[in-house]
Amino acid sequence: MVDKRELICIRCPVGCHITAELEDGRVKSISGNSCPRGAEYAENEVTHPVRTVTSLVRLKGGEHPVVSVKTESDVPKEKMMDVVAALKGIELTAPVRIGDVAAEDIAGTGVRVIVTSDSAAV
Numbered sequence: 001m002v003d004k005r006e007l008i009c010i011r012c013p014v015g016c017h018i019t020a021e022l023e024d025g026r027v028k029s030i031s032g033n034s035c036p037r038g039a040e041y042a043e044n045e046v047t048h049p050v051r052t053v054t055s056l057v058r059l060k061g062g063e064h065p066v067v068s069v070k071t072e073s074d075v076p077k078e079k080m081m082d083v084v085a086a087l088k089g090i091e092l093t094a095p096v097r098i099g100d101v102a103a104e105d106i107a108g109t110g111v112r113v114i115v116t117s118d119s120a121a122v
Helices: 036-047 077-087
Strands: 002-008 017-023 026-031 054-060 066-071 091-093 101-103 113-115
Touching: 002 036, 017 036, 026 036, 054 077
Parallel strands: 054 091
Antiparallel strands: 002 017, 017 026, 054 066, 066 113, 101 113
C-alpha cells in the first residue's frame, strides 16, 4: 500500500509543496521540491521527524521570573512533550548568560538545553 503525505518545506522561505510517497514505511518518491534540501527535509519529516524545543524556565533572583531556553539540537518529535514536562521542573539562579547549560540530557534525549538570553541578578 502506498501512503502519500503532503508537506510544506520549511528549509527556506520558498515553502515548496512536497509530496512524499511511502511504501511499507520507506520513502518511494519525493516530488515538488525545488532543491535537494527540500527532498532531505521531506524524507526526514516522514521517517524520523525532529524538532527544536524553545521554552521558558523559572529564574530565581533575576530581573525577570523566567528566562528563555532551547534545545541545543533537535529532539525526536515524539519526545517533545516529555522535554516540555522536564523543563517545568527546572529553576535556574541568576545571573545567567546566553549559552549557559540549563539541563543535560533533557528527558533522556541526550540533548542539552541552553539559555538564550542574559539575565542579571537583582
